[in-house]
Amino acid sequence: MNALKGALSNDEWKGYEKWAFRIFSIYFFIQAVPLDWKFYRNLFSINWLHLRFSDIFYVSRYTPQIFSDRTSTGWGLNTYADWLVMLGITIVGAAVWTYRDKDAKDYNKFYxxxxxxxxxxxxxxxxxxGFIKFFPLQSPYPSLSNLNTHYGEFSRWKLFSLSLGIVPNYESFLGLVEILAGSLLLFRKTSTIGALMVVVFTGNVFMSNLAYDGGEATYSLYLITLALFLLTFDVVRLFVLIGLERPVQPNRFKISLSQKGQSARLVLKTLFIFFFVFLYGYKTWSVYHHDVYQYPQTAGLKDADGLYDVSEFKINNTALPYSATDTSRWKNVVFEKWATLSIGTNKTVKIDSAVTEEINxxxxxxxYEEAGSIGRQYYSYQIDVANQQLILQNKNHNYPNDKLVLHYTRPDNSKLILSGVEGRDTVYVVLNRIDKKYLLEEAARGRDKAIKL
Structure with a gap:
């Protein structure tokens, strides 16, 4: 199709070129412009007087959905089934367009x-x-519970995310690449370079989602198709220039706008860049410094964070010794700085997955902390200081009825005693804090000698 008349010459378009343009233009218009009523339902639900970073993120990420919402927020991602329906609509639309517009010589302005x-x-x-990578929020540093989970107890996607989270500078570099690519797309003269960067970078993201069972393979492929559509504009000239090493004429096609039109374009572009780049960037920076959205923010039991060995464990007043196979006995307990504790057990559980980017x-x-892992039971808790009780709720969405109320005492700063009812049994647990060193943290302090863990 001569790259959809990439040079935008004054020559009359051939019939097959016009057909191809009608199909591609309708399809990408449907994919790019929010025609879905659910988009506007969510848009009007935003509190614009207290705009949050997540509001801008979901507006930026939303794709048209024909069948249903797939996320708790309602700002879902479309599926390949949605694509097929949109392709069907495109073909019908292109046929009608062809019938009603038989005399058109070219579509340069439409293109x-x-x-x-x-x-x-x-x-x-x-x-x-790009911004949630540049300020390393998408893959944060592993929690204390994650650092005390066996490698084989993580899903592939969680391993990928944790591997990125332990190198925040590299994550920031990846974010910078995305921000740069997106910024180049905002200007016509540099859009081809930006589109090429997206194809290469997001192509890697797409393959990572496939290889590690991520949940955003469809969305990353969606971005790639948009970039490929933009690349068709210059692909022939690039091939002639680089592949055949022959000179080519640059594209000089430009839309003529009135003075008012030029002023309106400049105002709209300025507002667009301010909202989606500068305002969003500032709010992302603020979240990074005040509220890492992957982890809870409610403070946990004061000065209790750390790894604890279960030195004594009783069920119904019967002591259970250490065991590598017992599914009832706790192996260890981790208290996070926030109001989460995790219990190492041998219980078989249904894994809780979270493979798309959701901001709650x-x-x-x-x-995020419990998703994609087994071997530990994660509980959020509330503290009843007056009665010295911890009111626990299993964070795994597959076990909404798993709740515990445990009485706690603290003989000293390194010991915790928990007692209460687990299911139909009474439990009594003595926890002793372990002064454990973590290789990641020791390496981060710049130690250059051997570490005994």
Whole structure:
């Protein structure tokens, strides 16, 4: 199709070129422009007087959904089934367009504007993820419980995320690449470079989602298709210039706007960049310094964070010795700085998965710490200081009825005694804090000699 008339010459378009343009332009218009009523339902639900970083993120990430919402927030991601339906709509639309517009000689102006729409849609999509990597929020540093979970007890996607979380500088570099690519897309003269960067970078993201069972393979492929559509504009010239080493003419096609039109374009572009780049970047920075959204923010039991060995464990007043196979006895307990404790056990549980990027304001909905892992039972808790009780709720969404009320005493700063009812049994647990050193933390302090763990 001569790259959809990449040079935008004054020559009359061939029939197959016009057919191809009608199909591609309708399809990408449907994919890029929010025509889905659910988008506007969620848009009007935003409190614009107290705009949150997550509000801008979901506006930037949203894709048209035909069948249903797939996330608790309602700002879902579409599926390949949605794509097929949109393709069907596209073919019908292209057929009607062809019948009603038989005399058209070219679609140069239409092609220009559809590229503008796709450029800006792709830019905000890639920038939205760039900032949550640049300020390492998407894959935060592993929690204390994660550091005390066996490697084989993590899902592949959780291992991938944790591996990125332990190198925040590298994560920030990846975010910077995405921000740069998105910024280049905001300007016509650099859009091809930005689109090429997206294809290479997001192509790696797409393959990572496939290899590690991530949940955003469809969305990353969606961004890639937008970038490929933009690349078709210059692909022939690039091939001739680089592949055949022959000179080519640059594209000089430009839409003529009135003075008022130029002023309106400048104002709209300035507002767009301010909202999706500067405001969003500032709010992401603020979240990074005040509220890492992957982890709960409610403070836990004071000065209790750490790893504890279970030195004594009783069920119904019967002591259970250490065992590598016992499914009833606790192996160890971790208290986080926030109001989460995790219990190492041998119980078989249904894994709680979270493989798409979701930003939750409520601690109860923040599931990153326990998602994608087995071997530990994660509980959020409330502290009843007057009665010295911990009111526990299993954080795994597959066990909503798993609740415990444990009385606690603290003979000293290194010991905790818990007692209460677990299911139909009474439990009594003596915990002793372990002064454990972690290789990651020791290495971060710059030690250059052997470490005994």
């Amino acid at each position: 220009y504007w559809i590229r503008v729409i796709v450029r800006y849609r792709l830019a905000i999509g890639i920038i939205a993820y 304001d409520k601690d109860a909905d923040r599931s």
